[in-house]
Amino acid sequence: MLRTSNAFGGFSVNDVPAAMKFYSDVLGLKVSEDHGIMTLHLSNGATVIAYPKENHEPASFTILNFPVPDVDKTVAELAARGVKFERYDTGDIKTDAKGIMRGNGPTIAWFRDPAGNILSVIDENGTM
Numbered sequence: 001m002l003r004t005s006n007a008f009g010g011f012s013v014n015d016v017p018a019a020m021k022f023y024s025d026v027l028g029l030k031v032s033e034d035h036g037i038m039t040l041h042l043s044n045g046a047t048v049i050a051y052p053k054e055n056h057e058p059a060s061f062t063i064l065n066f067p068v069p070d071v072d073k074t075v076a077e078l079a080a081r082g083v084k085f086e087r088y089d090t091g092d093i094k095t096d097a098k099g100i101m102r103g104n105g106p107t108i109a110w111f112r113d114p115a116g117n118i119l120s121v122i123d124e125n126g127t128m
Contacts, residue, residue, distance in 0.1 A: 012052070
């Protein structure tokens with residue numbers, strides 16, 4: 001029944017203009033805004049919306065994964081643009097000094113958007 005629907009995902013933010021600046025200027029994504037809602041236009045043709053929510057609470061899980069050919073290079077480039085990578089040392093999730101987890105699944109590094117939502121860059125060869 002929904003097989004032909006052009007489904008899309010969404011998440012909340014507490015400040016749409018700040019989100020638009022981060023996703024466009026820092027991450028280099030194409031963004032647009034209509035009626036106060038930001039749309040991310042992803043390279044695969046998919047779209048994701050970010051809507052304002054007064055009592056926004058950051059997602060406690062990864063909302064977007066960006067497959068990249070070189071996680072180390074991407075982390076260095078994003079860090080140079082002011083992105084702070086998460087550091088984890090719990091259970092199976094352990095990151096190095098750069099914030100990169102290696103050797104436990106695909107190489108991956110997590111970071112947050114201005115609203116506190118979790119994003120990642122992940123080795124494109126280790127993803128589905």
